[in-house]
Amino acid sequence: MYGLSGGNLEWLSYFPLLRHLDLTGVDLSQATNWFELVSNNLPLLENLSLSLCKLPNPVPPVPPLNSSLSVITSVDLSMNSLSSSILDAFGQMISLVNLNLAYNKFTGSIPNSFANLSRLQSLDLSNNHLKENLDKFLDKLSGSKKSLQILDLGANQLSGTLPNFTRFSSLRELSLYNNQLTGPFPTSFQQVLPHLGALNLHGNRISGMLPDLTVSQSLMFLDLEDNSLNGTIDKSVGQLSRLTHLDISWNSLEDVISEAHFSNLSSLKFLDFSFNSLVFNISSNWIPPFQLDLIRLASCKLGPDFPKWLRNQNNYSELDISGAGISDVVPNWFWDRPPNLVYLNLSYNQMAGLVPDFSLKFSEYPSIDLSSNRFEGQVPRLPSKVMSLNLSKNNFSGSISLICAITDSQLIYLDLSSNQLSGRIPDCWQSFQELNIINLANNTLSGKLPSSLGSLSQLRALQLRDNNLSGELPESLKNCSELIILDLGGNRFTGNIQPWIGTHFTKLIILSLRSNKFYGDVPVAICQLNNIHILDFSQNDLSGKLPRCFDNFSALVHRDDSMAENIGFDYMRLLNFGRNLDFNNFRTYLGNALVQWKGQEREYGNTLGLLKMIDFSCNKLSGEIPKEIASLVELISLNMSTNNFTGKIVEDIGQMKKLDSLDLSANRLSGKIPATLALLNFLSVLNLSNNNLSGKIPLSTQLQSFNASAYSGNPQLCGVPLPNKCPGEEKGTEPPLITTGNEKKIQEEDGDKLITQDCRGGFRASQKATKPNSRHQPLALAMNFEEGPLYFQGCRYKLE
Template identity: 50%
Template structure:
């Protein structure tokens, strides 16, 4: 990283405003005649001794000072020492380690030089440049205030703590002072800064200024300070009245206040700190405020960065009046309102100068406004807002626009034709709702480097015309659309892609042959692409820069060749859900993530032992045909977070060396024919969240250390083994446990009454829907222009087979919602502890097929979330508790094969179950079983009176007689008409005459009524 370069966090934008300051120091160096390493003048003996004494107080871990020896008289040639060509005096001491500062991680403990900064430096009477940055020094000595010739002092990125000595205020010639550090320093006041009368640049980092009540006055009144950086510092509240007698600064042009909680009251005060401000950076703070409409007081502002705060409201009009404004970053806030209004407020004279506009990750809504007035715009970022409507070409004939990012909005309609933006290098419209085909004219955008249209609703065909002229394209993201490729088998692309992301597109059924000419990619994802083919041999000659490869969920067959491939990084490789067979090639062991699950790979797992040390974080080899023993070399794979070997043809014991994988969070060895005991070494894996060794032949007792040591467990599944002995009470110490499945074993003894200590089951709901693991994997920063790598976090959701409502089901995305206890098919005895009823979040409880006795606890109704309850095949007795009828979510119930008695409690819930839920309980009665004694409808009382008996049967005789009369009368008439033809004719003739008479009577009466009404009218 160049010494004076400032990196604008969050968006990768460099502010090079103060390059002029770097040039000043270069001129100073030449003015004083500094010579380094190759000068012929001999250094002064006293200063040489001073340097050697200084070295004695240091621990030099990287031999940075190896050239500093007493035998070498030419100390001006020592590494990091610069002298005056004429006098031989040491003028410069630069002991920065030489490495890539862009990749430096201040959180690491790496430090080339450490120890005390010795006072022997005072012998260097003309020392004017001292740089001890990026080392491990812990204290700033007070004597540094006596190095009065210093013009440059850099102690940044050390391990400095304690108070900053106020003696530094004696350095009146100092131009540059950098005290930015990762550790907490303190300063009671900043008065000593006022005495640095020549100071141009000042940097503080991780410093506590909470007692420096006058900090803002000092800054405003400093006569020469031009550049000021505060990072991760703490300040007290500012009293505005204390500034009434202090004029704003006449020299401050660059102000960076980042990564600390800035009080809203100080926000407007800092905006008016200087009328000469050119650059303002308040990023990564917690400013909960509106943006003040006071930028008319800072007319020279060129760059404003308010990235990642809590700014609310809209954009003030005064921002649009900044005629020199070039960069405006308001991203990652809570700004709201119509985007058309916000853009209108920026349409003052700022529209002619603005080059970079970042409004992403806010709450702007409405349609896409016109950006045509912003003729100087080079980069426009409005990602992840709430914009809607059709995405239209509202950009005019922009000749300078290079970056256009509208990710994560709600745009609909067809994909726009933006081919007129001839200079565009990055076009990103992912995660919208665009539909229809991709315009063919996108192939005319010859300057495109990045094209991201992933996660839309695009459909249609991509032909060679779409890609013909994209010669500079390096990053292509079209995944999660319904696009298909129609490219000839001999088509040769004119681009070399670094990122190829085409997941869920239609690429098959043949393997895409045009990939043969893509020899430089770092990221390739063609998963879910409907390819059913053997991968050609040329493909496996993978680039050395590979970081990510995903071929999963296709129908690839054949074997993966064992090639001597070496990678610059440790890639993430996903080949799951295919038809691959044969052994695993050794080059795959170089991965960070390796997912080969659901294939037909076979052979031994010896490839895991090939490397001296592995960088694997995630290993999934489940559902294959691997055989043999699990190798006992896991100490070489000590970084692993997830191991899944389930459903293979493995055998043998669980290897002891698994206990050396201390970061392990998920271990799945289900259905692998393992035998023996669980090794005690696994108690070292204290980060385990999921342990599944079910469906094996494991023996021995359940170790007590599972409860004592593995206290992060969420899932413990030991189902279908040969475990015996008592259930250890230490299991109750699992406060995060949500799934406990010990079924189908030989566990005896009683159920511990302390189960109410399983606190995760005692609460309703869940804090996490799924069980997720996060760890770093290498990937490229595809938004940048460089190929520099970064570490990004990969998240994986775990899954589990659970017997749920009598059926084995797999849970993944909702696994974290399950709260299950299954102790069925064991030899448990004693009573069901009433404490189990306090597990109010429990969804499924299965204690069936044991030897439990006693009654069902009367407070079982407290399990209000219970959906499945199975207590069948035990020796339970007594009545079913009334509280059980209150479980409104209960959909599966089995109480059969017990000695329960009495009446089933009434209530729609319990009566809705099938009779088999209660069968084989001889003393049990009530719906849906037989009626209980005394439930029959009682007979009316017998008075002994014949009259009363006749009255009581009167309704029966009445309805009987009425029915008989109806049948005799109906068939007597209707039957006669059917038999006697003459009667039938007379009957219908009579009906016809009656109908005619009725019609005539009605007609006459209606005529008479009309006449009366007419006369009255």
């Protein structure tokens, strides 16, 4: 009935004998008094289902309850975004057996009247905003302690420890996932719930040991993923013969896993032990008692040999043995995989060998990750409907033209980076309209970019750095307007930087054209990149003046933490096209970039969203450094070195208080160092060398903490830390203290030495601090008092 409209529900008055009303999916957004109309017009109603009906908010005032509603046995109002407290009226429906209020926005708790529900068997309040101590919450269900069989309170904000569930003797399914529960399992947990068939505590902070659950021989579903469990896994888990789903991933369990842990698990279909510290000690001739559908053992120690017991698993659709310490040649029998395989992850091992023809070995829409291994040979033929392919960080060689053989592609993710691939990038990208990510970095690909790349209207990341690509960027590329990451560094691209990069790629967060042969001016249109975090044009042949519009870089001017989230692409969103698969263990793809950071080239991945930098170094740029650059108060790294910049250092540079690295060396800058430079508290890298700066280096711990090389090559510059003193300064004397009358002494925690503090002004000192263990000032990072006095937050400290 989806797409139908139910109007205002006044038509219900024509059906007074209705016992069953199911309007699931009907639009009831106009029915502002729906509850009153139902209760007054349907005295015999037993079953009410208004799920997905767009019921209006807020929930209308509840009239005095019609006593006839006491015959109602089932109510389903799920998925309506209702946002009030849960109605007290539900607690007066004394015949209620099933109540489903899931996927709304109900707040608070359940009313005390729920204690009247002595026949209640199923209660689903999952995915709301309920907030209360779980034990107190359950006290309000005292009336149904003998009848309640299914209780789902998942995805709320319930707190406290796991209570004693012995009062609910008939409970068969218990879901408390994604709440805020803490503490260990109660000791009573080992004796209760003999009829329990499903237990879901996923996504809490439950700690301690796993309980012995052998008393619950009916248990079929056990999900304890993403908690804080530690210790070992009792072998008694292997006696749960009816268990089909076992998930203890993302905990802190440490154990040696043997055949005994699986001895009687003949019904097991889903196994997830990922991301614990588990070592598998399984004999090579072991034959498992189960046939698994999903196998997830990421980061478990399975190697060094390839696990031979997998040869007896013939039905799985998903296999993840990434990071399993396997350093073996993959046996030929493994590649003859089950026909329904849709997800294969062998990444982060040291597996070796040739990869066979994949075109006939997977079902539709597979995802394949063989990255970070030692596979070699040609890129294999691929399934015609491959959805995600990651062969990065291997030893594959030869051409990548085989991807053109994919004629019915649903490809979303392609990563062939860090191999030995050569030849041209093929010109067949018009066949890949769903493609979001291309990473071909760190190969030896050559030639020009094919124009068909411009047909990828959904492309969000294009990473081609460190190849031998050349020529000008094709104008068709401007059609890729969804790009967030564009990394073309380390190639031989040439030509002008086209203005359409700024006008068409307005969603860019990372733009790296470093180490190419681009020439000419930096176009003013670049300033339209409002979301930019990383802008790297270093090591090119750019010339002319920089545009004076840097204050348009909104993400560098204003703090907006949500911007960094755009760098991540959630595999769940990209890969799950409605297939009935659980992609919880798919990792988030984070774009990486090679940047010049603190004088070294570094590749950033997971922390890339936190890095905000501009690098124009090693070009032929001239004129003054635009004063607008001082408005980039969120910038962490600025490198303008090795150019022909003239004029003074921007006077307001002290506004850029998050700067950690500043390099203006090898230019023709003149004048004094601005006093505001001393305000950059977090500065750990500074290079002003080889300019024409003059005068005295401003006094502050920050600027005096750097090595003299940071200021060298400026003949007219003087003062500490340079050896040449400024006129009027006597050799060996310390700068005069400016006393403020608040001198004091501080007792050190680690001894009886005293520190004298003399305050001298307004500058905050470097984070390079003093003796550790001071209880009174945050002074402790590292400086030897014997080398002289310490200046911190405008004060001078020295030992007496």
